[in-house]
Amino acid sequence: MILLPETTPDLHLSTDIFGDKAKALLQKYYGYTEFRPGQLEVIEHVLEGNDGLVIMPTGGGKSICYQIPALIFEGLTIVVSPLIALMQDQVSSLISIGIEAAALNSHSSADEIRDINSRIQDKTLKLLYVSPERINSPGFRSFLKTIDLSFVAVDESHCVSIWGNDFRPDYVQLGSLREELPHIPFLALTATADLATQEDIANQLRLKSSKLFLSSFERKNITMKVAQGLDRLGQIVRFVKANPGSGIVYCLSKKSTEQVAEGLSKRNIKALYYHAGMSAEERRIVQQKFISDEVEIICATIAFGMGIDKSNIRWVIHYNLPKNIEGFYQEIGRSGRDGLPSKSLLFFSYNDYNVLSDFIQKSEAGEDFKRVQEEKLDRMLEFANAQGCRTNVILNYFGEFRDKNCGHCDNCLDPPKSFDGTKITQMALSAVVRSGEKLTIQLLIDVLRGSHKKEIVDAGFDQIKTFGVGREHTEFQWRDFIVQMIHKGYLRIDFVNQSVLRQTPLSEGVLFGQTKVQLVHFSDRAKEEKPVKVVSKRNELEEKVFEKLKSWRLEMARSEGVPPYIIFNDNTLKALATERPIFLFELEDITGIGEVKLKKYGEELIEVINSTLDPKEHKSVKQGLTYLETKKLLQSGKSPDEVAAIRNLGLSTIYSHIGYLYEKNEFDKIFDLVTHDEVERVHKSASKLGEFVKTSPIYEDLNEEISYEKIRLALSVIKKDF
Numbered sequence: 001m002i003l004l005p006e007t008t009p010d011l012h013l014s015t016d017i018f019g020d021k022a023k024a025l026l027q028k029y030y031g032y033t034e035f036r037p038g039q040l041e042v043i044e045h046v047l048e049g050n051d052g053l054v055i056m057p058t059g060g061g062k063s064i065c066y067q068i069p070a071l072i073f074e075g076l077t078i079v080v081s082p083l084i085a086l087m088q089d090q091v092s093s094l095i096s097i098g099i100e101a102a103a104l105n106s107h108s109s110a111d112e113i114r115d116i117n118s119r120i121q122d123k124t125l126k127l128l129y130v131s132p133e134r135i136n137s138p139g140f141r142s143f144l145k146t147i148d149l150s151f152v153a154v155d156e157s158h159c160v161s162i163w164g165n166d167f168r169p170d171y172v173q174l175g176s177l178r179e180e181l182p183h184i185p186f187l188a189l190t191a192t193a194d195l196a197t198q199e200d201i202a203n204q205l206r207l208k209s210s211k212l213f214l215s216s217f218e219r220k221n222i223t224m225k226v227a228q229g230l231d232r233l234g235q236i237v238r239f240v241k242a243n244p245g246s247g248i249v250y251c252l253s254k255k256s257t258e259q260v261a262e263g264l265s266k267r268n269i270k271a272l273y274y275h276a277g278m279s280a281e282e283r284r285i286v287q288q289k290f291i292s293d294e295v296e297i298i299c300a301t302i303a304f305g306m307g308i309d310k311s312n313i314r315w316v317i318h319y320n321l322p323k324n325i326e327g328f329y330q331e332i333g334r335s336g337r338d339g340l341p342s343k344s345l346l347f348f349s350y351n352d353y354n355v356l357s358d359f360i361q362k363s364e365a366g367e368d369f370k371r372v373q374e375e376k377l378d379r380m381l382e383f384a385n386a387q388g389c390r391t392n393v394i395l396n397y398f399g400e401f402r403d404k405n406c407g408h409c410d411n412c413l414d415p416p417k418s419f420d421g422t423k424i425t426q427m428a429l430s431a432v433v434r435s436g437e438k439l440t441i442q443l444l445i446d447v448l449r450g451s452h453k454k455e456i457v458d459a460g461f462d463q464i465k466t467f468g469v470g471r472e473h474t475e476f477q478w479r480d481f482i483v484q485m486i487h488k489g490y491l492r493i494d495f496v497n498q499s500v501l502r503q504t505p506l507s508e509g510v511l512f513g514q515t516k517v518q519l520v521h522f523s524d525r526a527k528e529e530k531p532v533k534v535v536s537k538r539n540e541l542e543e544k545v546f547e548k549l550k551s552w553r554l555e556m557a558r559s560e561g562v563p564p565y566i567i568f569n570d571n572t573l574k575a576l577a578t579e580r581p582i583f584l585f586e587l588e589d590i591t592g593i594g595e596v597k598l599k600k601y602g603e604e605l606i607e608v609i610n611s612t613l614d615p616k617e618h619k620s621v622k623q624g625l626t627y628l629e630t631k632k633l634l635q636s637g638k639s640p641d642e643v644a645a646i647r648n649l650g651l652s653t654i655y656s657h658i659g660y661l662y663e664k665n666e667f668d669k670i671f672d673l674v675t676h677d678e679v680e681r682v683h684k685s686a687s688k689l690g691e692f693v694k695t696s697p698i699y700e701d702l703n704e705e706i707s708y709e710k711i712r713l714a715l716s717v718i719k720k721d722f
């Protein structure tokens with residue numbers, strides 16, 4: 001896929017300089033000190049004028065890959081994005097960190113368009129998000145040729161391929177755009193593309209000198225678990241109690257979103273539903289409540305969450321089996337975007353599989369399309385039934401071949417135990433045969449466990465010889481065992497005839513004892529999560545500060561009319577709660593606080609944190625607060641002497657506070673207390689003596705003409721400014 005560049009724009013900078021520049025911008029705007037794996041390589045590749053395809057999982061920092069080049073390129077960067085909500089979110093985010101960005105789509109008013117146009121002309125606009133429909137309009141195409149365009153990024157680029165799972169015909173025309181702009185680098189990005197889709201994207205978009213950047217798809221902070229869906233609502237209630245925070249329950253039907261939300265509400269768990277049957281306004285309100293943390297749980301069809309960049313979603317539950325692995329992985333990827341631990345719970349039943357398979361067969365689509373969809377559904381089923389590492393199933397599916405265990409899926413955390421299941425399989429097969437192949441999975445379990453349900457008695461199944469022979473195993477366990485038997489080919493489901501179980505050519509070998517069957521025991525499947533919450537004293541304080549910061553953020557978000565995560569994400573608030581900075585300069589080291597946000601929110605953050613702290617609790621807090629106290633008094637116009645008197649501290653202590661505050665950019669009126677001339681003299685003396693710490697040798701060297709206090713201040717000036 002790597003071709004030589006056809007034309008390389010005349011750029012006079014070397015890659016190293018790009019790297020430094022990119023890093024400086026990352027710190028300045030985004031407040032991050034390091035790039036995430038893979039980002040810098042993409043940025044440099046683009047800045048050298050090449051095309052590329054970036055496959056990076058959700059939350060991997062995809063947008064930085066085109067936003068940083070956009071800041072470095074002189075002209076405009078166009079970002080093609082299919083979802084208006086996502087566009088608006090990105091634009092708000094960029095504006096909040098001080099980057100000039102705008103969106104152009106079907107909702108843009110004439111005034112907005114005029115404004116965008118003039119910002120393009122005077123070259124103040126750096127990034128313009130455009131919908132595919134808009135960019136394909138002939139008017140816009142010719143407009144593009146008249147402006148100083150530097151770079152085009154195509155986000156969600158899997159939409160260009162019918163192999164992807166959100167095909168958008170408008171995307172296909174972007175290939176011709178690429179040819180119309182031969183000297184502009186194009187970067188395609190997506191979070192989801194299997195091997196076939198990856199190749200198709202590069203072909204459809206006619207990428208040149210293209211390189212594939214494939215980041216690991218592994219989402220290490222998401223723990224995946226699959227459970228048989230028996231009492232799903234009860235399972236969800238227990239899960240939610242054990243896992244507080246924001247979450248989404250994805251359901252297959254509109255009706256079940258409503259039922260689950262209602263069921264949770266009845267159990268005093270606040271939840272709302274969301275589906276396509278609601279009006280746009282109703283949906284907007286639900287989404288808004290979720291984004292603003294007003295409601296933490298939404299039961300929704302898969303359309304929900306697509307344009308949402310909410311970073312603190314802690315879990316995703318799939319009430320039903322998803323249609324394919326792409327969809328599943330995209331949906332669980334909506335959790336944990338802040339990098340904090342998150343969970344995925346998938347309920348699985350064969351019934352869901354049948355319903356989905358039916359959908360596909362009855363759809364109007366062509367046979368080829370149906371075949372692909374069936375194949376994808378089967379891979380999903382295999383994932384649900386996997387006995388090994390689930391992450392590996394996903395990674396291998398996306399072409400990232402790996403066989404080492406992930407350590408964050410149920411099968412890795414509690415590996416199923418293999419045992420001789422011949423007798424168990426014989427019991428099941430015998431019941432199937434003796435019933436005349438009339439049992440569904442549920443009825444077979446009922447027969448084996450000796451249930452006297454009316455259905456069983458009426459059909460005379462309680463007279464079968466194997467009735468009640470499997471009482472020692474729970475319903476959960478039997479379901480697991482039977483599913484395994486199906487997978488090993490000893491039983492099959494007759495989907496055409498009420499999904500009854502039937503024998504297969506392999507059944508006989510087991511029944512007659514010629515075949516040994518190995519089954520596994522999923523010991524953890526039935527085990528429920530227990531709410532565990534041990535809070536240490538230290539965590540208690542952290543928790544207190546975090547909660548305070550969260551309510552401050554919510555207030556800010558409301559007053560600015562943006563989602564809370566645009567102000568700061570949870571990760572930044574967590575870091576603030578752990579570090580509990582007392583001074584502005586300390587905020588620079590907190591991840592996610594760049595220059596603009598430091599200036600805008602810094603003072604308030606410090607205020608919120610300090611108001612929560614008790615100086616008795618921590619020595620460094622005490623120390624920090626004493627500096628802060630001095631600073632406040634100085635700012636209110638008190639002289640060092642007055643501060644010393646008010647605080648009942650020595651004058652030299654106050655001067656050392658002043659020196660420290662000056663060094664840390666917390667106090668700038670130092671030259672009211674020491675002159676430039678005095679600083680110069682101290683500097684000369686210190687250089688001569690080689691003494692930049694102690695005051696007394698300098699004091700003597702200068703014939704006692706400059707006081708100890710002034711020397712102390714002069715040394716701080718030298719330390720910081722020389």
Ligand SMILES: [Zn+2]
Binds near residue numbers: 389392
């Ligand atoms: Zn694993």
